[in-house]
Amino acid sequence: MTLKLGVPSKGRLMEKTFDWFAQHGITLQRTGSDREYAGAVAGIEGVSLILLSAGEIPRELAAGRIHMGVTGTDLVQEKLALWEQLVEPVEELGFGHADLIIAVPKAWIDVDTLDDLDAAAAAFRAAHGFRLRIATKYHRLVRNFLRDSGVADYALVDSQGATEGTVANETAEAIADITSSGETLRANHLKILCDGMVLRSQATLWRSRTAPMDERIRKTLKELEARLG
Ligand SMILES: Nc1ncnc2c1ncn2[C@@H]1O[C@H](COP(=O)(O)OP(=O)(O)OP(=O)(O)O)[C@@H](O)[C@H]1O
Ligand SMILES: O=P(O)(O)OC[C@H]1O[C@H](OP(=O)(O)OP(=O)(O)O)[C@H](O)[C@@H]1O
Numbered sequence: 001m002t003l004k005l006g007v008p009s010k011g012r013l014m015e016k017t018f019d020w021f022a023q024h025g026i027t028l029q030r031t032g033s034d035r036e037y038a039g040a041v042a043g044i045e046g047v048s049l050i051l052l053s054a055g056e057i058p059r060e061l062a063a064g065r066i067h068m069g070v071t072g073t074d075l076v077q078e079k080l081a082l083w084e085q086l087v088e089p090v091e092e093l094g095f096g097h098a099d100l101i102i103a104v105p106k107a108w109i110d111v112d113t114l115d116d117l118d119a120a121a122a123a124f125r126a127a128h129g130f131r132l133r134i135a136t137k138y139h140r141l142v143r144n145f146l147r148d149s150g151v152a153d154y155a156l157v158d159s160q161g162a163t164e165g166t167v168a169n170e171t172a173e174a175i176a177d178i179t180s181s182g183e184t185l186r187a188n189h190l191k192i193l194c195d196g197m198v199l200r201s202q203a204t205l206w207r208s209r210t211a212p213m214d215e216r217i218r219k220t221l222k223e224l225e226a227r228l229g
Contacts, residue, residue, distance in 0.1 A: 002048040003220040004211075006060055006069035009037050009051035013203060016095045017070045024228050044227070046220040055079070057206075062086040064210035067217060068224070074100055074178060074201035078138050087206045091228055096203030098178035100138055102145075102196035105167055105174075106189045114149045114195050117174070121153040124173065135159040135172035138198070142176040145198045164188035 007028060008014045018028045027042040028049055039049030050066055057071035058079040070093065076083050104111050104120075111120050124132040132154045136142050139156055146154065157172050164184050166172040176198065179185055185192065205228065213221070 001214050001217055002046050003068065003217045003224070004048050004050050004066040005041070006050045006052045006057045006066035006071075007039070008054040008057070008070065013054050013070070013072075013096055014051075017093070017203065020093050020095070021228075026224075026227070044220070044224065046216060047224065058083070058087070061206055061208040062210065064208055064212060067208055067211040067213065067221065069206050069208070070203060071206070072096055072098065072201045073204055074098065074138065074141070074199055076204070076206065077199065078141050081140070086209055088209055090205045090207050090225060093203040093205060096201070098180045098201045100141060100176065100178050100198040100201060101192045102134070102142070102174065102176050102198065103164075103179075103185055103190040103192050106191045112191075112194050114146075114151055114193055117193060117196075118151045118153070121151065125153050131155040132174065133157045133172040134174045134176055135163050135166035136176035137161075137163065138176055141198055149195075164190060 007017050021028050025043050029040045030038070030051065031040045032038045037051040039051050041047045041049050052060060054071045055075055057069040058076045060066045061069045062080050068090070076087060080086050104117065108120065111117055121132040134142065134154050135157050137158065137160050142156060159166050163175050163177040165188060166175060167190065168188060175190065178201065
């Protein structure tokens with residue numbers, strides 16, 4: 001048995017993860033053609049590289065199918081109820097910084113806080129006969145945050161991408177999504193509520209609390225943690 005390490009299979013997260021491991025003397029590589037999701041590890045014995053969608057890594061860690069994995073804090077906390085019982089953060093990697101925020105149209109000059117949003121939501125329902133819609137793919141995190149903030153009169157609508165466009169497309173009145181440079185929000189004439197920060201996320205190395213381990217894997221894990229910490 002080898003220690004299974006799950007890493008994002010493409011894009012900025014994959015490249016930066018490969019760089020981060022390289023800085024610690026461990027070479028991760030995609031092998032085969034560009035389209036083949038196979039990988040190799042050099043610089044440490046007994047580790048297999050598993051290339052996965054960043055969004056699937058939390059589930060694989062929770063199910064114990066991988067021992068370690070790299071993905072964002074946002075995806076772990078969104079995809080896993082009781083995430084602390086299933087995974088443990090080993091190291092924050094210092095990239096993939098993104099804030100999950102609530103944003104509304106810039107043109108809503110009276111709405112700058114969650115309290116304002118709550119009032120706007122009640123007024124919206126009275127005027128339109130249906131609830132103010134917030135588009136997001138972060139259902140769990142946003143629902144919990146709005147519950148704790150006392151905002152009640154809204155409906156979440158699912159948006160798996162291009163979420164900032166839903167307001168112009170009239171499928172939502174507000175959005176909850178991640179922002180990094182803020183460019184996408186600006187381009188879509190949206191503003192962040194002053195107290196609308198749901199979660200600060202960054203790429204993190206996680207350890208599964210459920211993955212089965214024999215002596216050899218336990219030893220490899222210790223060595224990896226010593227070298228990466
Ligand atoms: N613009 C950005 N800047 C920095 N980090 C980002 C940005 N967009 C997303 N991220 C982070 O990257 C991670 C992966 O997000 P992404 O949406 O690319 O993954 P995904 O849903 O698995 O994608 P796919 O299913 O296409 O593989 C998340 O933790 C997210 O917070
Ligand atoms: O603040 P910014 O630097 O503009 O980055 C934020 C954007 O990046 C992500 O989108 P991504 O490119 O992953 O595409 P997606 O909308 O399909 O998720 C996120 O969903 C925002 O739309």
